[in-house]
Amino acid sequence: xxxxxxxxxxxxxxxxxxxxxxxxxxxxxxxxxxxxxxxxxxxxxxxxxxxxxxxxxxxxxxxxxxxxxxxxxxxxxxxxxxxxxxxxxxxxxxxxxxxxxxxxxxxxxxxxxxxxxxxxxxxxxxxxxxxxxxxxxxxxxxxxxxxxxxxxxxxxxxxxxxxxxxxxxxxxxxxxxxxxxxxxxxxxxxxxxxxxxxxxxxxxxxxxxxxxxxxxxxxxxxxxxxxxxxxxxxxxxxxxxxxxxxxxxxxxxxxxxxxxxxxxxxxxxxxxxxxxxxxxxxxxxxxxxxxxxxxxxxxxxxxxxxxxxxxxxxxxxxxxxxxxxxxxxxxxxxxxx
Amino acid sequence: xxxxxxxxxxxxxxxxxxxxxxxxxxxxxxxxxxxxxxxxxxxxxxxxxxxxxxxxxxxxxxxxxxxxxxxxxxxxxxxxxxxxxxxxxxxxxxxxxxxxxxxxxxxxxxxxxxxxxxxxxxxxxxxxxxxxxxxxxxxxxxxxxxxxxxxxxxxxxxxxxxxxxxxxxxxxxxxxxxxxxxxxxxxxxxxxxxxxxxxxxxxxxxxxxxxxxxxxxxxxxxxxxxxxxxxxxxxxxxxxxxxxxxxxxxxxxxxxxxxxxxxxxxxxxxxxxxxxxxxxxxxxxxxxxxxxxxxxxxxxxxxxxxxxxxxxxxxxxxxxxxxxxxxxxxxxxxxxx
DNA sequence: ACGCTCAACTTCAACGTTACAGTTGGCACG
DNA sequence: CGTGCCAACTGTAACGTTGAAGTTGAGCGT
Numbered sequence: 001x002x003x004x005x006x007x008x009x010x011x012x013x014x015x016x017x018x019x020x021x022x023x024x025x026x027x028x029x030x031x032x033x034x035x036x037x038x039x040x041x042x043x044x045x046x047x048x049x050x051x052x053x054x055x056x057x058x059x060x061x062x063x064x065x066x067x068x069x070x071x072x073x074x075x076x077x078x079x080x081x082x083x084x085x086x087x088x089x090x091x092x093x094x095x096x097x098x099x100x101x102x103x104x105x106x107x108x109x110x111x112x113x114x115x116x117x118x119x120x121x122x123x124x125x126x127x128x129x130x131x132x133x134x135x136x137x138x139x140x141x142x143x144x145x146x147x148x149x150x151x152x153x154x155x156x157x158x159x160x161x162x163x164x165x166x167x168x169x170x171x172x173x174x175x176x177x178x179x180x181x182x183x184x185x186x187x188x189x190x191x192x193x194x195x196x197x198x199x200x201x202x203x204x205x206x207x208x209x210x211x212x213x214x215x216x217x218x219x220x221x222x223x224x225x226x227x228x229x230x231x232x233x234x235x236x237x238x239x240x241x242x243x244x245x246x247x248x249x250x251x252x253x254x255x256x257x258x259x260x261x262x263x264x265x266x267x268x269x270x271x272x273x274x275x276x277x278x279x280x281x282x283x284x285x286x287x288x289x290x291x292x293x294x295x296x297x298x299x300x301x302x303x304x305x306x307x308x309x310x311x312x313x314x315x316x317x318x319x320x321x322x323x324x325x326x327x328x329x330x331x332x333x334x335x336x337x
Numbered sequence: 338x339x340x341x342x343x344x345x346x347x348x349x350x351x352x353x354x355x356x357x358x359x360x361x362x363x364x365x366x367x368x369x370x371x372x373x374x375x376x377x378x379x380x381x382x383x384x385x386x387x388x389x390x391x392x393x394x395x396x397x398x399x400x401x402x403x404x405x406x407x408x409x410x411x412x413x414x415x416x417x418x419x420x421x422x423x424x425x426x427x428x429x430x431x432x433x434x435x436x437x438x439x440x441x442x443x444x445x446x447x448x449x450x451x452x453x454x455x456x457x458x459x460x461x462x463x464x465x466x467x468x469x470x471x472x473x474x475x476x477x478x479x480x481x482x483x484x485x486x487x488x489x490x491x492x493x494x495x496x497x498x499x500x501x502x503x504x505x506x507x508x509x510x511x512x513x514x515x516x517x518x519x520x521x522x523x524x525x526x527x528x529x530x531x532x533x534x535x536x537x538x539x540x541x542x543x544x545x546x547x548x549x550x551x552x553x554x555x556x557x558x559x560x561x562x563x564x565x566x567x568x569x570x571x572x573x574x575x576x577x578x579x580x581x582x583x584x585x586x587x588x589x590x591x592x593x594x595x596x597x598x599x600x601x602x603x604x605x606x607x608x609x610x611x612x613x614x615x616x617x618x619x620x621x622x623x624x625x626x627x628x629x630x631x632x633x634x635x636x637x638x639x640x641x642x643x644x645x646x647x648x649x650x651x652x653x654x655x656x657x658x659x660x661x662x663x664x665x666x667x668x669x670x671x672x673x674x
Numbered sequence: 675a676c677g678c679t680c681a682a683c684t685t686c687a688a689c690g691t692t693a694c695a696g697t698t699g700g701c702a703c704g
Numbered sequence: 705c706g707t708g709c710c711a712a713c714t715g716t717a718a719c720g721t722t723g724a725a726g727t728t729g730a731g732c733g734t
Contacts, residue, residue: 009690020714025692035712052479055457056402057690059393060719067436067457075422078415078617085412088437097453099404100425100437116434120392142389224616256620279561280415280615283593285622346720357684362722372682394720397689676734684727690719697714703707 008049017045028053065121068306070299071101071113073128073195076224077250079276079295080128083150086299087126094307096123103130105194111138118142124306126299131196132156132163146309148302153196162305162318166293168197172204174326175245175273175291183334184271185214188234188241190227190251193220198247205245217241221251231258235270242335243271249278252288252331267333277327286330293324345386354382365390402458405643407636408438408450410465410532413561414587416613416632417465420487423636424463431644433460440467442531448475455479461643463636468533469493469500483646485639490533499642499655503630505534509541511663512582512610512628520671521608522551525571525578527564527588530557535584542582554578558588568595572607579672580608586615589625589668604670614664623667630661 010028014021019038026033027042028051034042059065068091072080088098099117103110110130115138117125124146129135132152139147140160147161157163179187189205191198202218209216219234221227231254234241246252252274256266264270266286274281274290281288301320308315347365351358356375363370364379365388371379396402405428409417425435436454440447447467452475454462461483466472469489476484477497484498494500516524526542528535539555546553556571558564568591571578583589589611593603601607603623611618611627618625638657645652 010692011690021690022692022715023713026713029692033712038712050478052452052456054397054690056393056396057719058692060391060397060689060721061691061693063719065393075418075425076616078418081412081415081418081421084418084421084437085439088412088439092438097457098437100421100435101429102422102425115389119389120434141387253617253620278617279413280590280617280621283590283622284617284620285624287622347722348720358720359685359722360683362720363683366722370682375682391720394689395722397691397719398721398723400689677732679730679732681730682728684725686723686725688723689721693716693718695714695716698712700709700711702709704705 008051009054010051013042013046013049013051016049017042059121063121064123066096067099067120067122068096068303069099069101069117069122069125069127070302071103071110071117071125071127073102073130073192074104075102077248078278078280079248079250079293082278082295083128083299083302086296086301087303088299090300090303091307094303096303096307105130105192107131107134110135114138115142123310124148126150126302126306128152129156129196130194133196136161146306148305150298150302151197153200155200156196157319162309162315164298164302164305164320164322165197166291166298166324167321168201169204171275171291171293171324172201172208174324175275176205176208178289178326178328178332179243179245179271179273180212182243182271182332184243185212185335186217186239186241187214187243187245188217188219190219190221190231190244190246190255192247192251193222201247219244221247221254224254227251227254228257228261231255232261235259235262235264241270243273243332245273245275247275249274249276249281249288249290251275252281252290253284256284267331268336271332271335273332275324282327282329284331289329289332290327291324292327294322298322345388346391347388350379350383350386350388353386354379396458400458401460403433404436404457404459405433405640406436406438406454406459406462406464407639408440408447408454408462408464410439410467410529411441412439414585415615415617416585416587416630419615419632420465420636420639423633423638424640425636427637427640428644431640433640433644442467442529444468444471447472451475452479460647461485463487463639463643465489466493466533467531470533473498483643485642487635487639488534490537492537493533494656499646499652499657501635501638501642501657501659502534503628503635503661504658505538506541508612508628508630508661509538510545511661512612513542513545515626515663515665515669516580516582516608516610517549519580519608519669521580522549522672523554523576523578524551524580524582525554525556527556527558527568527581527583527592529584529588530559538584556581558584558591561591564588564591565594565598568592569598572596572599572601578607580610580669582610582612584612586611586613586618586625586627588612589618589627590621593621604668605673608669608672610669612661619664619666621668626666626669627664628661629664631659635659 126148149163277292486500614629
């Protein structure tokens, strides 16, 4: 029932001005082939008539939609808002619009999302993949447009796509080093399950701990409630960890909740290290020690890389790792006793 | 240079099967006019050939894009992530995709965003407007599709659009009542400037304070840094407020930062009441007393209302106010002295 | 056997845009 | 004064889809 109030079209404008639609198109799109004088006249009349180009028609014709897609793993982690913010800001600056979606950590949904987006003649896609390689396969099956993998495992790097992420090894290393220096020996890592990027971090963590002759403990997150519950359980044993490092500040928040539930005091009974540095993290009680990662910048650069590739530019470093920085605050301390 | 790997089109499929494109279209879209047998055959061959419908072409033809727009005021407030999450979840369930944008609290950008979205044959728009009336004017100028105003001022209600928001008067009332009961008399309200919905809250706040014979103080936020600075200044006078209530948890966070800067302890020297109840708010130090508002649900319902209207349904309550709930935690206490 | 109806298709045109291949006319040049 | 050239346009067709208006032929009642 609801229809667009049908404003004038290129053809309509052409009729009014008395020239061909092609000329109007060229005039409005700033392409050569029309005199400056006519161009000005066309612009004036277009504005006066309230002409609005029809993007669907344009997309059909030129096989470009001027839309970029952004698919995140979930939409509960505030870190993704930073990503969206950076991405959409950069995209809008260059005249692109942003289609968002989330896989919700579900492979099938991720594939569907990608398909749905390619149906729309999406010009490029940035995705924080569940499994980078699977995404690569799906995308290249569907489209030969630029793709940026965000925060994916190193193993998913390929010449077919670009990638950008925080420096994962630096992140794990600085967290572990910090905790070791404080004197911790029973350290647990809380990660999101099922992510190929997570397993990369896990193995790095295991290797570092082994090098110290220490055993490593890994806790897999799930839904919010599940995660808290699992952390509670992990913190209950006799040889419970004295420190937990996490893959995100959000996960660190769950540790805080678990600490409240178990009555452990942070940092006296338990040290916590996050990863992100959300704006709220320094305001937590106690302020969270975390590995700062500029997700806004990741979003920005992802969009910029996509648009660059669309313009045919040679992309500077197609596989980027942004530096991370340990912010020591109040949630870490030497282990008690 | 990058082009879609041109899969088969309706016409191509039709040629392969030996029937007309129209029949293929009817078969795939589940419309009557084809036998069950042919429908099955078409579906099988479409799948086998990897057929992907071209949404741009469809949009051009039917003047529907199957996209919904969501424009927020900014993308730094984590509350908007909840909104996006609820909105996109409901939209995806019904086969719609979501175009996001932000006005960044800039009128011109907001208007541009709306125009850019209508150019795309957007089917419906949910927007947290800077000025609801202005949005209404722009939108109705461009399109007669459904519009939902999110968190807009009551004054922007009109028959031309739907709306959904938290119960603003209940929110202001319960915050003020809570602080009055604790014994506060110098209460400040920290709001976002320039929002018509904010001025509605301000006037309600002023009225309530006046009814108590108390003077009211309003602090206008700005950028993050500006806001902290203004709060610091507001907290410096001799007759400084003993309590600050805010329009969002994000603003409450700024008050926390200002408190750190000025050395005031919460809640001993200063009580703080937020508005949102972000997941992190109960983990702050001290845990934030706040007015809980389910932004996820607002997003969900906004999308549902839009899609309902698109289906021609009679919308149940086109102007909705969700209840809010005061969560008393540790950031409020009786004033010292 | 005749007309009638209806399901199952086909044909045609159009949505708004732009690429490409013309066409025109003015002007410089030998 | 023709010839060639170029700027400034025009005309046509096509992108993939679908609505509307046909066309067919099988089945049915009389």
